[in-house]
Structure formats: structure tokens, C-alpha cells
Amino acid sequence: MAVVADAGTLYGLLAVGAGLATGLAGIGAGVGEQGIGAAVVGVVAEEPGFLGKGLFLMLLPETLIIFGLAVSLILMFAWTPFSGIVTP
Amino acid sequence: MLRPVKMSRVVVAGSKNVIAPVVEKLHELRLLHIVNYNGSQPSFEMGKPIGKAKEYSEDLIKLRSVTRYLDIKNKAPEKTYAESQILSELDNLLNNVGADITATFERITAIDAEVKTKQDQAKALTPLAVLPLPLDAYYGYDSLATFVGTAASAVDADVARVSPVNEIYSGSAKNATFVAVFVPIEKAGDVSAVLSEHGFSETSVPKLEGNVDSAIATLEGSVKSLEGEKAPLQKKLADMKKQYEDLMLATDEYLSMQTQKTEAPLRFAETANAFVIDGWVPTDEFSRLKSELESAASGKVDVQLIDDKEADDLVEKGEDVPTKIDNPSLVKPYELVTRLFAIPEYKEFDPSLLIFVFFPIMFGMILGDIGYGVMSLLVLLMLKKKFRTDGWQQLINIVMIASVWSIIFGIFFGEIFGPLGLWGRIMGQLSEHEIEAAKHAGLYFGEGVFGSLGRIGFWGIDIFPMDRLATNAVLLLIGTSIFIGVIHCSVGSIFGIMTELNYGEKKHAYFERLPVMLFQVFFAITLLGLVMGQMMMVYIGAIVIVVSIVMNVMGPEGAMGLAHVPSYVSNLISYLRLLAIGLASVGLAYAANQLAFYVIMPMLSGGATNSAEFSIPAIIVGILVLFAVHFINFLLGILSPFMHPLRLHYVEMFTKFYSAHGGGVEYSPFGHVRKFLKA
Numbered sequence: 001m002a003v004v005a006d007a008g009t010l011y012g013l014l015a016v017g018a019g020l021a022t023g024l025a026g027i028g029a030g031v032g033e034q035g036i037g038a039a040v041v042g043v044v045a046e047e048p049g050f051l052g053k054g055l056f057l058m059l060l061p062e063t064l065i066i067f068g069l070a071v072s073l074i075l076m077f078a079w080t081p082f083s084g085i086v087t088p
Numbered sequence: 089m090l091r092p093v094k095m096s097r098v099v100v101a102g103s104k105n106v107i108a109p110v111v112e113k114l115h116e117l118r119l120l121h122i123v124n125y126n127g128s129q130p131s132f133e134m135g136k137p138i139g140k141a142k143e144y145s146e147d148l149i150k151l152r153s154v155t156r157y158l159d160i161k162n163k164a165p166e167k168t169y170a171e172s173q174i175l176s177e178l179d180n181l182l183n184n185v186g187a188d189i190t191a192t193f194e195r196i197t198a199i200d201a202e203v204k205t206k207q208d209q210a211k212a213l214t215p216l217a218v219l220p221l222p223l224d225a226y227y228g229y230d231s232l233a234t235f236v237g238t239a240a241s242a243v244d245a246d247v248a249r250v251s252p253v254n255e256i257y258s259g260s261a262k263n264a265t266f267v268a269v270f271v272p273i274e275k276a277g278d279v280s281a282v283l284s285e286h287g288f289s290e291t292s293v294p295k296l297e298g299n300v301d302s303a304i305a306t307l308e309g310s311v312k313s314l315e316g317e318k319a320p321l322q323k324k325l326a327d328m329k330k331q332y333e334d335l336m337l338a339t340d341e342y343l344s345m346q347t348q349k350t351e352a353p354l355r356f357a358e359t360a361n362a363f364v365i366d367g368w369v370p371t372d373e374f375s376r377l378k379s380e381l382e383s384a385a386s387g388k389v390d391v392q393l394i395d396d397k398e399a400d401d402l403v404e405k406g407e408d409v410p411t412k413i414d415n416p417s418l419v420k421p422y423e424l425v426t427r428l429f430a431i432p433e434y435k436e437f438d439p440s441l442l443i444f445v446f447f448p449i450m451f452g453m454i455l456g457d458i459g460y461g462v463m464s465l466l467v468l469l470m471l472k473k474k475f476r477t478d479g480w481q482q483l484i485n486i487v488m489i490a491s492v493w494s495i496i497f498g499i500f501f502g503e504i505f506g507p508l509g510l511w512g513r514i515m516g517q518l519s520e521h522e523i524e525a526a527k528h529a530g531l532y533f534g535e536g537v538f539g540s541l542g543r544i545g546f547w548g549i550d551i552f553p554m555d556r557l558a559t560n561a562v563l564l565l566i567g568t569s570i571f572i573g574v575i576h577c578s579v580g581s582i583f584g585i586m587t588e589l590n591y592g593e594k595k596h597a598y599f600e601r602l603p604v605m606l607f608q609v610f611f612a613i614t615l616l617g618l619v620m621g622q623m624m625m626v627y628i629g630a631i632v633i634v635v636s637i638v639m640n641v642m643g644p645e646g647a648m649g650l651a652h653v654p655s656y657v658s659n660l661i662s663y664l665r666l667l668a669i670g671l672a673s674v675g676l677a678y679a680a681n682q683l684a685f686y687v688i689m690p691m692l693s694g695g696a697t698n699s700a701e702f703s704i705p706a707i708i709v710g711i712l713v714l715f716a717v718h719f720i721n722f723l724l725g726i727l728s729p730f731m732h733p734l735r736l737h738y739v740e741m742f743t744k745f746y747s748a749h750g751g752g753v754e755y756s757p758f759g760h761v762r763k764f765l766k767a
Binding site for chain 1: 566
């Protein structure tokens with residue numbers, strides 16, 4: 001197979017991809033939490049007993065960023081798709 | 089421990105003659121969770137208060153208004169009082185002291201109001217200084233209408249048009265024109281209309297005498313003297329607060345207790361001569377309740393246990409069995425976490441023990457640093473002395489137990505204030521050939537893992553801490569996190585199955601809760617098979633996963649149950665946060681150490697490469713940097729390892745068994761825990 005890129009460039013692209021995965025997931029989680037957080041603070045001000053459930057709801061979108069992180073970890077550590085196409 | 093305390097339904101019935109001693113005894117025992125009588129039986133009426141209920145509540149209202157004037161809030165007691173002491177002071181406290189405080193407070197309020205009026209007057213007067221009139225010229229006319237205020241433009245010509253007879257004064261101050269218009273009273277309406285065309289807005293002129301400046305001076309003088317009167321009054325209130333605070337809180341407690349007792353019969357059922365109390369009591373306390381009540385009422389009361397079948401009928405009809413959570417003292421702080429979510433129902437599990445097991449391990453795995461662990465232990469020991477309320481004490485105990493785990497994991501990870509730092513200096517470095525030997529022994533965690541790390545040895549066995557930042561350690565921790573997740577979720581699922589069986593919902597147990605557990609366990613086995621290259625495990629795992637999905641579809645939710653399947657996987661992936669948050673904090677600590685030891689210190693000492701050559705200022709700057717970054721990291725490092733395991737419990741675990749049937753009612757026995765009163 002023809003050599004299309006050197007290992008350094010591809011590794012760099014992988015790192016950029018990993019960064020984007022975590023960063024964009026983080027933004028998504030943040031946007032999700034924004035509305036919930038505001039609503040929870042409002043409810044807790046009225047009824048402090050709701051804190052636990054509110055916390056629970058607020059933390060739901062947190063999982064999103066973990067998905068992003070899982071993808072980056074796989075990209076950085078566990079995936080070697082270019083082993084055949086890079087210069088040795 | 090894992091289940092709420094077993095409760096029994098009791099009925100206490102007796103002659104009305106003994107209602108007072110029975111209530112007194114119940115209050116003292118604090119055992120019976122009273123079920124309020126709802127008036128549904130035609131032959132029974134709601135009870136009426138006994139004794140001096142009205143007086144007690146009147147006294148309480150009086151006292152509360154006085155405590156509000158003094159701004160007394162509930163606090164930890166410094167002094168306790170005997171009931172007789174309260175009784176002897178009660179009259180004096182409510183009438184003499186109370187009246188004094190009320191009078192003082194009212195005087196202060198009056199002064200405040202007067203000061204406000206005078207300040208408003210002075211403010212209204214200030215612009216009038218531009219008009220050449222004494223203050224008494226503005227009021228007291230029978231046949232003249234007066235308009236005083238600001239106008240946007242000159243009003244003279246237009247006013248003269250509608251009212252030829254007029255007197256107009258104007259002057260400008262700052263950026264407004266001030267006018268005073270005097271016209272015959274019968275022209276008032278026309279003039280008012282004309283003025284409004286000029287953007288006139290009226291000012292009310294205080295009815296004072298003399299010229300404006302001296303009037304303002306008089307007002308300011310009296311404001312000053314009023315303020316002077318107020319200061320000692322406020323000091324008096326502060327002194328009285330200091331003197332009476334504990335006594336007032338104790339009296340409040342005494343009166344609340346008396347009101348509680350005298351009004352208790354409102355919750356009972358009554359006939360002309362007898363009363364009946366329904367309630368729940370912990371089963372093993374029943375005999376004590378019975379004998380104590382019978383001796384208190386000298387036999388004129390009947391305490392009966394209702395058998396389980398009848399009690400079940402009552403529950404069926406909508407009566408709540410109160411939940412009494414009971415855990416050993418070590419686990420008790422974790423009840424706070426349970427409570428924050430919801431009180432479990434009587435038939436549900438109390439997950440406090442599980443939180444006690446899993447929460448500190450997760451916290452430790454995330455923080456995993458000896459330095460931070462010891463720091464947080466020290467800080468918490470200090471806070472423990474300072475914050476004495478129950479809630480704070482529980483919270484502090486939770487984090488203290490977790491800190492111990494973080495020290496344990498710190499040893500595994502070889503971190504004292506992050507990698508690179510103190511561990512290497514304390515435990516020593518591994519030499520090249522030892523690293524080679526470790527690799528040969530199969531302890532190869534990836535390049536660079538052993539480089540800067542030392543080891544600790546026990547009884548001839550060397551433990552090599554692993555570097556969390558090394559590639560293979562990350563992979564290992566990914567696996568560990570997911571398997572902790574599988575165990576955590578499975579325990580939740582097992583509880584879920586048992587809870588559903590307790591409620592007699594076999595279908596929910598076996599076709600809604602069980603498939604989740606099967607799916608997750610065998611998903612992990614499949615992953616493990618893939619990693620280890622054991623295809624047998626993969627096949628078996630895949631088959632069971634398919635079976636579990638089929639079971640789910642056969643379950644109560646039918647095909648809709650498929651919608652939950654992705655969340656089974658995402659639940660497990662969610663546990664990656666155990667690794668991820670830890671990595672973030674290690675990263676920051678690593679950066680701090682790198683910056684201080686390998687950048688700042690060598691650079692400031694003129695390119696020294698050996699730590700012995702570092703100059704004193706370089707070391708000072710380096711330590712300051714270390715201190716600042718580690719401090720920030722420490723604060724974050726306490727917060728997120730706390731919040732995230734909490735979330736893992738609430739979202740991933742509790743949902744497997746908890747929310748199935750909604751929140752329970754907490755066991756709150758009739759009685760009172762004395763705080764300011766001596767027993």
C-alpha cells in the first residue's frame with residue numbers, strides 16, 4: 001500500500017480528533033446542564049428537600065462528556081488504524 | 089442494616105381519665121409514630137386539646153415575637169436549664185423582660201420611621217431653595233390654588249392665557265426648571281391642564297416655616313439627635329440578647345414541648361369517655377411501650393398489637409408504614425446521602441451500607457494521592473471541631489473515611505502531591521536493571537511507568553506503584569472502572585429484584601430488573617473476552633446479551649423496553665469518570681511539579697541541573713508555585729471526587745432499585761429531643 005502520510009502527522013491528527021471529541025462533548029454537556037441547573041436552583045429555593053433529586057437530574061447530562069472522553073481515550077491509546085499506511 | 093427496622097402496628101385505648109399521664113409517658117418514651125385519626129369513623133370524634141393548651145400557645149407566640157425582635161436564631165446550646173428554672177423565670181421573661189424588649193424595639197422602629205420622614209422632607213425641600221419664597225408662603229390659602237414642581241419649559245405665557253390673575257415664580261436648579269404657580273382656585277382645573285402640557289410634575293411641599301435653608305438645617309439636626317437616641321437602644325437590645333438568648337431558646341423548647349403534649353389528642357380518636365391512639369412502633373420495642381404505658385396509667389389503658397394480616401390491610405388502604413433507618417455508627421454518616429435522595433419505603437432497601445462500601449473506594453480511586461489525603465484529613469479534623477451541627481458532622485465523617493481510602497490508593501498510584509514529586513525522594517528511584525527485571529517479571533505497564541517511581545517493600549515483596557499517566561496504566565484503569573461499574577450496577581439490580589419480589593411483582597423482578605443485570609455482567613464478560621482473545625467468552629457473552637434483550641421485550645414494558653437497552657451500556661461507560669476525573673487531577677499535579685522542579689527552579693538558579701545546586705530564591709519561588717497550584721488542585725480534588733461518585737450512586741445504582749415505588753415516610757416518634765432543657 002502506498003505511503004500517504006508520516007506517523008507524526010497522523011498521530012497529530014489523532015490527537016486533534018481526541019481533543020475535539022472531549023471538548024465538543026464538554027460543550028454539549030454544559031449546554032444540557034445549563035437549563036437543568038437553573039431550574040433546579042429555582043426549585044431548591046422553594047423547597048430544599050428537592051436537592052437530592054435536583055442534583056440527580058442536573059448530573060444526568062454529565063455522561064455525555066464521559067462518552068467524548070471514552071472516544072478520545074480509544075483514539076489516543078487503543079486504536080492503531082494507520083499501522084499499515086505510515087512510513088516505518 | 090440493609091432493611092429498615094421492622095415495625096408493628098399498635099392501638100392504644102384507654103379511659104379519658106388517664107389521657108394526660110399516657111401522653112406524658114408517650115412523649116418521654118419517643119417510641120410511637122402516631123397515625124393521625126382522620127375522623128372517618130362515625131362513632132369516634134377527633135380529640136380535643138387537654139390542659140392549658142391555649143395558654144401555652146399564647147405564651148409561645150409572645151415569646152417568639154420577642155425572640156424575633158432580638159434576632160435570636162436556633163444554635164448549639166451553651167447552657168441547659170431545668171424545667172423548674174424555666175417555670176420560675178417564665179412570667180418575668182414574658183411580661184417584664186418581654187415588654188421591655190418590645191418597647192425598646194418599637195421605639196427603634198418609630199425612630200427609624202421618623203428619621204425616614206425627615207430625610208424625605210429635607211430631600212423635597214432642597215430644590216425649593218431656588219425659589220425666593222419662605223416655606224409658609226406655599227400653604228394655607230382658601231382662594232388660591234398652588235402648583236409647585238418641575239416643568240420642562242417656561243409656563244408663564246400659557247398660564248397667563250387661561251388665568252390672567254396669577255403669580256409665578258421660577259428658578260432653575262441642576263437640569264430642571266422649578267416653578268411655583270399661584271392662581272385663583274376656580275382656575276385650578278384649566279391651569280393644571282396647561283401645566284401638564286409643559287411636562288409639569290408636582291412636588292409636595294412639607295408644611296414647615298421659615299426659609300428653606302434653615303428648615304433643612306433644623307431637619308438634619310433632629311435626624312442627628314434621633315440617631316443619637318437610637319444607638320444606645322440598639323446596644324441595649326444586643327446586651328439583652330446576650331443575656332437571655334439561651335434562656336429564651338430553652339423556654340421556647342419548653343413551651344413547644346408543652347404545646348405538643350397538650351395538643352396531641354387532636355391526633356387521637358375519642359368517644360365521650362375513652363380515647364384511641366393508632367400508631368407504629370419498632371417491633372422489638374413493643375413490650376417496653378406496653379409495660380411503661382400500663383404502669384403510667386395504672387392499668388387503665390390497653391395496648392394492643394395488631395397482627396400482620398390486619399396491618400397489611402391498613403397499608404393496602406393507604407396507610408404508610410414509617411421507615412426507621414438503623415445503621416451502625418460507622419455507616420450512619422452515609423444515611424445523609426440516602427436521605428438527600430429519598431427516604432426508602434418500608435419494603436425497600438436502605439442503601440446506606442452500600443454507599444459506605446462503594447463511595448469511599450470510588451472517592452479514593454479518583455483522588456488517589458497520599459499528600460492530598462493527609463491534607464484533607466487534617467483540614468476535616470479542624471472543621472469537625474468548628475461545625476458542630478449534625479448535618480456537617482455527617483458530611484465531614486463521610487469525607488474523612490473517603491480520605492483514608494484516597495491515601496490507600498495513593499500508595500498504589502505512588503503519588504504524594506502528584507507524581508514526580510515527593511514519592512521519588514522518599515521511596516527512592518528504581519535503577520535501570522531493576523526496571524528491566526520488573527519487565528521480565530511481567531510487571532510491564534508501558535514505557536516510562538517505572539522511570540521516576542520508587543517502590544515500597546513489605547516482607548520481602550516489592551510493590552511497584554503504577555503511574556496513572558502511563559498508557560498501559562490508563563488502559564488498566566479503564567478496565568477497572570468498568571468492572572467496578574458492573575459490580576456496582578449488579579448489586580443495585582439484585583436489590584431491585586428483591587424489592588420487586590417484596591412487593592410481589594414477579595414479572596417486574598424477572599423481566600425488567602434481571603435482564604439489566606444479565607446484560608451488564610455479560611457485556612463486561614464479552615469485553616474481557618475480546619481483550620484477552622478468548623472467543624469462547626465472547627460467544628457466551630453475546631448469547632446471554634441477546635437472551636437478556638429478549639427477556640426485556642417479554643417484560644412488562646414490551647417492545648418499549650428496547651429503548652432502555654442503550655442506557656445499560658451508557659451506565660457502564662459512565663463509570664469511566666472514576667479514571668477520567670482522577671487523570672485530570674493527576675495531570676494538574678504533574679504539571680505543577682514539572683513546572684516547579686524542572687522549569688522554574690533550574691531556570692532561576694542559572695541552568696542548574698542538580699537539585700543540590702538550586703539557589704534559595706529559586707527554591708522559594710518554586711515552592712510558592714507548587715503551593716498555589718496544589719491548593720487549587722486540592723479544592724477541586726475534594727469537590728469532584730465527592731460529586732461524581734454521588735452521581736454514580738444516584739443515577740446508575742439507585743435507579744436500579746430505589747425509585748420503583750416512590751419515597752417513604754420517615755419514622756418520627758411522638759416526643760422531643762431535649763436540647764436546652766435538662767432531662
